[in-house]
Amino acid sequence: MLLLAIDTSTTAITVGLHDGASVVAEATTLDARAHAEHLAPNIRAALASAGAEPGDVTDVVVGIGPGPFTGLRVGIVTGRTFAFALGLPVRGLTSLDALAHEAWLEGRRGDLLVATDARRKEVYAATYSLGDERACRVGEPVVSRAADLPDQVRGLPTAGRGPTLYADALPDAVGPLDVSGGVLADLAARRLRDSPAGPANELQLVDPGHGFDGLEPLYLRRPDAAPAPPSKKSTLG
Numbered sequence: 001m002l003l004l005a006i007d008t009s010t011t012a013i014t015v016g017l018h019d020g021a022s023v024v025a026e027a028t029t030l031d032a033r034a035h036a037e038h039l040a041p042n043i044r045a046a047l048a049s050a051g052a053e054p055g056d057v058t059d060v061v062v063g064i065g066p067g068p069f070t071g072l073r074v075g076i077v078t079g080r081t082f083a084f085a086l087g088l089p090v091r092g093l094t095s096l097d098a099l100a101h102e103a104w105l106e107g108r109r110g111d112l113l114v115a116t117d118a119r120r121k122e123v124y125a126a127t128y129s130l131g132d133e134r135a136c137r138v139g140e141p142v143v144s145r146a147a148d149l150p151d152q153v154r155g156l157p158t159a160g161r162g163p164t165l166y167a168d169a170l171p172d173a174v175g176p177l178d179v180s181g182g183v184l185a186d187l188a189a190r191r192l193r194d195s196p197a198g199p200a201n202e203l204q205l206v207d208p209g210h211g212f213d214g215l216e217p218l219y220l221r222r223p224d225a226a227p228a229p230p231s232k233k234s235t236l237g
Helices: 036-047 069-086 096-107 182-196 232-236
Strands: 003-007 012-018 021-029 059-063 088-094 110-119 122-130 134-143
Touching: 003 036, 003 069, 003 182, 012 036, 012 088, 012 182, 021 036, 021 059, 021 182, 036 069, 059 069, 069 088, 088 096, 088 182, 096 110, 096 134, 110 232
Parallel strands: 003 059, 059 088
Antiparallel strands: 003 012, 012 021, 110 122, 122 134
16 A cells, blocks of 8 residues: 545645555645645655655545635645546545644644634634544534634634634644645545445545545635626627
């Protein structure tokens, strides 16, 4: 097994490789605007670090957000294209889950809020319960102004860049700040290991109850750019 994980939902353009036992390589660049420029070189760097070729990859997992439209799309399209070229399965995971999983790996337990930068003075947010066995998401991700989140949620320890942007609303900042490709790969490998054997493993594993999501991006709102409505002149002839 050699699982390639890709995420471009946060400031980190990040790639990880997992061999079924552990993370064997990771390449990450912090740049909120140049996802397309950095992603392919990071994939090449991770493969080179692991002494692997593209043909050695057996599974592809992409972070499906939530995240800003353009950056998120780059990661998902790249993952789909890589998988299609090699005839591989491609699966999606909610990116916020990787941040909670990293906090869990670092030993944090109890309730956790993950809040990442959604721009427009908003955050993408989800709450988690971190138990002894894993981090479980409680409810679906939302997009909101940080100050508009419920008081009991805003008071939780908070991972992601939300607290650095809105410290007054999210006062209890904890790590990590951005998605790690290696952590996403570790989370995906664990969920693949725990999933039922059989044909479902060759599909997208879209059952939300199990922890894999479909490859539809979680934008949670309309993109900034949208087609202009037709003019009256063109419609009236």
